[in-house]
Amino acid sequence: MSSDYIIRGTAADGQIRFFCATTRELVERARQIHNMSPVATAALGRTLTAAAMMGAMLKGEDDLFTINIKGDGPINGITVTADSMSRVKGFVGNPDVMLPASDAGKLDVGGAVGHDGLLQVIRDTGLKEPYVGETRLISGEIAEDLTAYFAISEQVPSAVALGVLMNKDNTVRRAGGFIIQVLPGASDEVISKLEQKLTEVTHVTELLDEGMTPEEFAEYIMAGMDPEIMDTLSTEYHCNCSRERVSKAVMSVGKKELEQMINDGKEIEVNCHFCGSKYVFTVDELKEMLEKSAS
Ligand SMILES: [Zn+2]
Numbered sequence: 593m594s595s596d597y598i599i600r601g602t603a604a605d606g607q608i609r610f611f612c613a614t615t616r617e618l619v620e621r622a623r624q625i626h627n628m629s630p631v632a633t634a635a636l637g638r639t640l641t642a643a644a645m646m647g648a649m650l651k652g653e654d655d656l657f658t659i660n661i662k663g664d665g666p667i668n669g670i671t672v673t674a675d676s677m678s679r680v681k682g683f684v685g686n687p688d689v690m691l692p693a694s695d696a697g698k699l700d701v702g703g704a705v706g707h708d709g710l711l712q713v714i715r716d717t718g719l720k721e722p723y724v725g726e727t728r729l730i731s732g733e734i735a736e737d738l739t740a741y742f743a744i745s746e747q748v749p750s751a752v753a754l755g756v757l758m759n760k761d762n763t764v765r766r767a768g769g770f771i772i773q774v775l776p777g778a779s780d781e782v783i784s785k786l787e788q789k790l791t792e793v794t795h796v797t798e799l800l801d802e803g804m805t806p807e808e809f810a811e812y813i814m815a816g817m818d819p820e821i822m823d824t825l826s827t828e829y830h831c832n833c834s835r836e837r838v839s840k841a842v843m844s845v846g847k848k849e850l851e852q853m854i855n856d857g858k859e860i861e862v863n864c865h866f867c868g869s870k871y872v873f874t875v876d877e878l879k880e881m882l883e884k885s886a887s
Contacts, residue, residue, distance in 0.1 A: 599806045603819040607778035611645035612770040612806035618829040620764040628687040634699040637756035638734040639672045644827040647678035657715040663706025679830035681866040705732030749774040755797035766800040831867035838871045850882045
C-alpha cells in the first residue's frame with residue numbers, strides 16, 4: 593500500500609471545495625523511472641501532484657486528461673496524464689536539466705519550465721472530440737499557471753499550491769499540495785476570508801517540511817471555515833502500457849516506415865515514455881504488423 597493519498601472535502605457550508613494531497617512516493621517513483629535531476633523532479637512532481645488532485649475532480653469513471661506544459665525553458669516540456677482514480681504518469685523533455693538555485697535558495701522550476709509558453713489541459717470524456725483548455729504560462733512555477741488555467745479556462749477561482757522537497761542525496765523528501773476552489777454562489781465574506789488566509793500561508797514546501805499531513809493542511813488553511821473531509825482517495829504512479837498498445841503505436845508510423853524497418857533487417861526496441869518499459873519487436877513481428885496494417 594502506498595502512503596500517498598488525497599483528501600477531498602468542502603468548507604464554509606459548501607461554498608468552498610478542497611483537495612489536499614501527499615505524493616512523496618509517486619514523485620520518487622517518477623524520479624527513479626526517468627533518472628531526473630532535482631529541478632526536473634520538482635517540476636514533474638508538482639505537475640503530477642496537481643494531476644492527482646484533478647483526477648479526483650473527474651466525474652466519469654473512464655474520464656482521462658493530459659496536462660501539457662510547453663514553455664521556453666530548458667526542461668523542454670512536461671506531459672502528465674491522470675485518470676479518475678488519480679493514477680498518474682508523466683515525463684519531461686529533458687530529465688537532466690540543471691539550474692542554479694533561485695535567489696531564495698529554491699529549485700528554479702520557473703527557470704527550467706520557462707516563463708513564456710502554454711499550459712494545455714486535454715480532457716477525454718469519451719466524446720469524439722476531446723475538450724482542450726489552454727492558457728498562457730504565468731511563471732512556469734506550475735501552481736500559478738494552474739491557478740490561471742482554472743480561472744480563465746474553467747472559470748473557477750482557485751488557489752493552487754504545490755511543493756516537492758528533495759533530500760541531500762537527491763531523493764524525494766516530501767511532496768504534496770492543495771487545490772481550493774470557490775464554488776458558484778460563495779459569499780464575498782467567505783472569499784475574502786480565504787484570500788486573507790492564503791496570503792498568510794507561507795511557502796507550501798515549508799509546511800510540507802514540518803511534516804504537515806493533508807488533514808492538517810485542510811485544518812490550517814481553512815481554519816474558522818469548518819472544513820469537512822468527505823473522502824480519502826489513494827493515488828499512485830501507474831502506467832497502463834502493454835505490448836499490444838505499443839505495437840499499435842509502431843503500426844501507426846505507416847506502411848512505408850514499417851517496410852523500411854523490415855528492410856533494415858534488425859529487431860526494433862521501443863521504450864515507453866511514461867514508465868521506461870522496453871518492448872522488442874523482431875523482424876518477423878514487424879512483417880506481421882505490415883500485413884495487418886495493409887489489410
Ligand atoms: Zn509504460
